[in-house]
Amino acid sequence: MEKILCGVDLGGTKLSLGLVYPDGRVLGKKTVYDHTAKSENEIVEYIADLVMQLLSENDLREADLEGIGVGFPGHIRYRDGYTITTSNLKGFKNYPLRDSLSSFFRVPVRLDNDANAQAYCELRFGAGRGYDDLIFLTISSGIGAGIILDRKIYRGMTGTAGEFGHTIVDPGSDYICTCGNRGCLMATACGLTLSQMFRKKSAEGIKSLLPFPEGSDFSQVDGRLLKEGLEAGDPLCMSVVTDCAGYIGIGIYNIFQVFNPPVIILGGGLMNLGDFYFDRIKSRFYELARDMIYDPIAIVRSEAEADAGMIGAAALLLE
Amino acid sequence: MEKILCGVDLGGTKLSLGLVYPDGRVLGKKTVYDHTAKSENEIVEYIADLVMQLLSENDLREADLEGIGVGFPGHIRYRDGYTITTSNLKGFKNYPLRDSLSSFFRVPVRLDNDANAQAYCELRFGAGRGYDDLIFLTISSGIGAGIILDRKIYRGMTGTAGEFGHTIVDPGSDYICTCGNRGCLMATACGLTLSQMFRKKSAEGIKSLLPFPEGSDFSQVDGRLLKEGLEAGDPLCMSVVTDCAGYIGIGIYNIFQVFNPPVIILGGGLMNLGDFYFDRIKSRFYELARDMIYDPIAIVRSEAEADAGMIGAAALLLE
Numbered sequence: 001m002e003k004i005l006c007g008v009d010l011g012g013t014k015l016s017l018g019l020v021y022p023d024g025r026v027l028g029k030k031t032v033y034d035h036t037a038k039s040e041n042e043i044v045e046y047i048a049d050l051v052m053q054l055l056s057e058n059d060l061r062e063a064d065l066e067g068i069g070v071g072f073p074g075h076i077r078y079r080d081g082y083t084i085t086t087s088n089l090k091g092f093k094n095y096p097l098r099d100s101l102s103s104f105f106r107v108p109v110r111l112d113n114d115a116n117a118q119a120y121c122e123l124r125f126g127a128g129r130g131y132d133d134l135i136f137l138t139i140s141s142g143i144g145a146g147i148i149l150d151r152k153i154y155r156g157m158t159g160t161a162g163e164f165g166h167t168i169v170d171p172g173s174d175y176i177c178t179c180g181n182r183g184c185l186m187a188t189a190c191g192l193t194l195s196q197m198f199r200k201k202s203a204e205g206i207k208s209l210l211p212f213p214e215g216s217d218f219s220q221v222d223g224r225l226l227k228e229g230l231e232a233g234d235p236l237c238m239s240v241v242t243d244c245a246g247y248i249g250i251g252i253y254n255i256f257q258v259f260n261p262p263v264i265i266l267g268g269g270l271m272n273l274g275d276f277y278f279d280r281i282k283s284r285f286y287e288l289a290r291d292m293i294y295d296p297i298a299i300v301r302s303e304a305e306a307d308a309g310m311i312g313a314a315a316l317l318l319e
Numbered sequence: 320m321e322k323i324l325c326g327v328d329l330g331g332t333k334l335s336l337g338l339v340y341p342d343g344r345v346l347g348k349k350t351v352y353d354h355t356a357k358s359e360n361e362i363v364e365y366i367a368d369l370v371m372q373l374l375s376e377n378d379l380r381e382a383d384l385e386g387i388g389v390g391f392p393g394h395i396r397y398r399d400g401y402t403i404t405t406s407n408l409k410g411f412k413n414y415p416l417r418d419s420l421s422s423f424f425r426v427p428v429r430l431d432n433d434a435n436a437q438a439y440c441e442l443r444f445g446a447g448r449g450y451d452d453l454i455f456l457t458i459s460s461g462i463g464a465g466i467i468l469d470r471k472i473y474r475g476m477t478g479t480a481g482e483f484g485h486t487i488v489d490p491g492s493d494y495i496c497t498c499g500n501r502g503c504l505m506a507t508a509c510g511l512t513l514s515q516m517f518r519k520k521s522a523e524g525i526k527s528l529l530p531f532p533e534g535s536d537f538s539q540v541d542g543r544l545l546k547e548g549l550e551a552g553d554p555l556c557m558s559v560v561t562d563c564a565g566y567i568g569i570g571i572y573n574i575f576q577v578f579n580p581p582v583i584i585l586g587g588g589l590m591n592l593g594d595f596y597f598d599r600i601k602s603r604f605y606e607l608a609r610d611m612i613y614d615p616i617a618i619v620r621s622e623a624e625a626d627a628g629m630i631g632a633a634a635l636l637l638e
Contacts, residue, residue: 077613084613133476147577149468156579157452158614167573168607170490181607254486258466258577260475288487288500294396294403295477 003066006054007314008047009114009307010072012036012088015043017050018307019058020314022066024125026307028058040095048104067107069316071114071309072097078159081111087142087178110316114309116153116162118267118302119146120319121312126303127265135255136302137164138268139248140223141191142178147259152319165190169250174200189247191270195221197240208236223270230276238276245277249284256289256297267302322385325373326633327366328433328626329391331355331407334362336369337626338377339633341385343444345626347377359414367423386426388635390433390628391416397478400430406461406497429635433628435472435481437586437621438465439638440631445622446584454580455621456483457587458567459542460510461497466578471638484509488569493519508566510589514540516559527555542589549595557595564596568603575608575616586621 004027009016013036018029030050035043051068055061074086081098098111119136122128128136128148136146143165147154155161165186166179173183175193187193198221202208210229212218221240229237252264270277282299289297304311323346328335332355337348349369354362370387374380393405400417417430438455441447447455447467455465462484466473474480484505485498492502494512506512517540521527529548531537540559548556571583590597601618623630 075613149473154468157581157616158579160611160613161577161579163576163579166576166611168488168569171569172489172491179611180609250487250490254573257482257485258480260477260480260482262476290499292479292485292498294394294479297476 004060004064005066005314005317006051006068007117007310007312007316008051008068008070009117009309009313010035010043010047010070010089011114011309012073012086015047015050016307016310017047017054018310018314019054019060020311022318024121024311024315026311028054029307029310030054036089040091040097041100043089044097044100044104047101051105062105062107065107067110067317068101068105069110069112069117069313070097070101071117071313071316072111073114075158075160076111076113078112078155081109084158084160108317110319112153112155112313112316113144113146113159114313115144116146116155117312117316118144118304118308119148119265119312120153120315121304121308122265122267122302123148123151124315124318125311126308127300128263131263133259133261134263134265135259135261136265136267137248137252137255138302139190139266139271140269143186143190144268164251164255167251167254169247169254185247185251189244189251191223193244194223194226194240195219197243198236201236201239206236206239209234210237223272227273230273241273241277242280244270245280246284248281250288252281252299253285253288256285257292261297262295263298263300265300265302267304267308271301323379323383324385324633324636325370325387326436326629326631326635327370327387327389328436328628328632329354329362329366329389329408330433330628331392331405334366334369335626335629336366336373337629337633338373338379339630341637343440343630343634345630347373348626348629349373355408359410359416360419363416363419363423366420370424381424381426384426386429386636387420387424388429388431388436388632389416389420390436390632390635391430392433394477394479395430395432397431397474400428402430403477403479427636429638431472431474431632431635432463432465432478433632434463435465435474436631436635437463437623437627438467438584438631439472439634440623440627441584441586441621442467442470443634443637444630445627446619447582450582452578452580453582453584454574454578455584455586456567456571456574457621458509458585458590459588462505462509463587483570483574486570486573488566488573504566504570508563508570510542512563513542513545513559514538516562517555520555520558525555525558528553529556542591546592549592560592560596561599563589564599565603567600569607571600571618572604572607575604576611580616581614582617582619584619584621586623586627590620
């Protein structure tokens with residue numbers, strides 16, 4: 001019998017586990033939200049319990065597994081299987097996550113950054129099928145990315161390669177990233193920036209048609225509200241989305257110049273802003289790239305679904 | 320007997336050819352400057368003649384060659400061996416350079432971008448010895464670069480990967496690149512920008528101690544003059560060099576975030592500006608990278624000498 005892959009997507013809000021066939025179909029899954037208050041060791045024990053539960057619910061045993069892949073929302077030291085930092089979970093500073101989880105199992109455990117796992121999921125089962133190389137960017141509250149070269153995840157020396165979100169694209173920008181730097185892509189173009197940018201444009205006199213309460217500081221502005229604004233033709237929402245899309249356009253232009261890849265795949269929550277957003281990303285890209293495109297480059301939406309993190313983590317066993 | 324490599328560095332000013340041992344030592348070389356007025360086909364024939372002359376001067380025959388490597392100063396389509404564009408030589412738009420030169424020889428001919436060849440030269444014989452991965456940046460009138468991953472040149476889909484010079488690092492910049500875009504690294508930080516930046520800073524009131532003629536438009540400002548200015552403690556020269564170094568610092572920070580490489584090697588004419596320049600590049604980098612450096616990254620000067628282009632072109636046969 002073909003062995004089953006187990007994928008674990010350890011997020012800052014939810015912890016998803018799944019049993020996945022090598023062709024990407026999901027045999028069974030489990031999602032919990034009560035892991036966030038636990039310590040690192042408790043989370044590892046919790047994951048081990050949940051894996052065993054999931055196996056038994058599906059009449060499987062550990063011996064039926066090919067292994068367990070884990071996607072982690074932060075920097076990892078790949079070779080050692082240590083986490084380095086994360087802004088999504090308590091702790092996990094230099095924590096031996098791979099070996100801690102391994103101690104509960106006899107099958108191999110693989111650990112990688114969650115965006116790397118998602119990028120690999122796109123290669124195997126999503127918009128990257130048929131390509132050997134791709135760059136994946138997930139744009140939500142932050143910006144994550146994965147680089148696939150020759151059908152393998154490119155990780156760099158430590159395992160932290162692909163941090164396009166932290167590349168500086170506008171050193172004179174008004175926006176400062178959580179990393180402390182001014183004008184990196186994450187500071188100018190992700191979910192964390194939306195309310196700041198909205199506030200600034202409002203102060204500059206661009207009017208919004210949306211019904212904000214008197215004296216609002218616009219802290220409630222997020223992707224969902226901007227989408228409503230776009231649908232209502234709100235000029236302030238359109239202006240914010242245009243600016244953010246323009247910076248993403250610069251980001252993918254820079255990726256194009258550096259990697260000369262056949263495809264760039266965009267995913268993450270902000271892609272729900274729809275065509276208005278995606279069209280402006282592409283038009284900024286083509287405005288910059290013009291006659292420097294010698295072979296067609298595809299700029300496409302992610303095809304992976306809600307479970308991409310979990311399926312991608314499972315797919316790490318196939319790499 | 321060990322075969323000899325032949326390297327051809329086809330530059331916009333000089334054309335250098337050399338016979339190179341596989342350990343990087345040069346057996347014999349030839350440099351000419353009268354190729355620039357010729358057509359593509361005439362240049363190819365000229366190169367073929369010069370290779371035969373060089374062989375005969377060294378008592379060798381074509382059969383003693385492992386092959387011929389050519390470094391081209393512009394974009395190439397690697398798989399086809401076509402040149403795409405160059406701003407350093409007349410013509411060479413979609414020109415089959417590799418096969419044209421091949422028609423004169425029985426040994427293999429390899430064609431690559433000149434900065435890729437130099438990067439590979441660093442890996443084999445220069446500051447990149449002992450590494451498997453490196454990024455090489457050459458900063459002179461323009462900015463070229465080469466990416467080495469797992470001891471191989473990373474070329475991307477077409478063969479144009481590694482164009483860090485064209486990545487946008489300041490979209491609101493006053494400086495426009497020859498590519499037409501505003502604020503790419505090449506627009507803000509290479510030889511072509513120096514006189515513009517000098518003029519702008521002079522107009523803003525920064526005084527130079529250098530003896531410019533009355534009403535000078537500072538078009539004579541280049542790397543050599545800036546170096547004299549630095550040595551004389553000239554505030555305007557120091558200001559220009561500091562700004563350019565700062566942008567290179569941003570460029571290598573972006574490279575660090577994307578590639579997480581063990582080493583970045585800097586070469587090219589502007590590195591002759593010396594420690595004042597190199598120190599400011601590094602300090603801007605470390606200011607941005609701070610606590611995000613998890614494994615040591617070396618930022619070092621190129622060790623390849625004047626013949627790096629030619630030796631690197633020869634080394635393409637070893638890849």
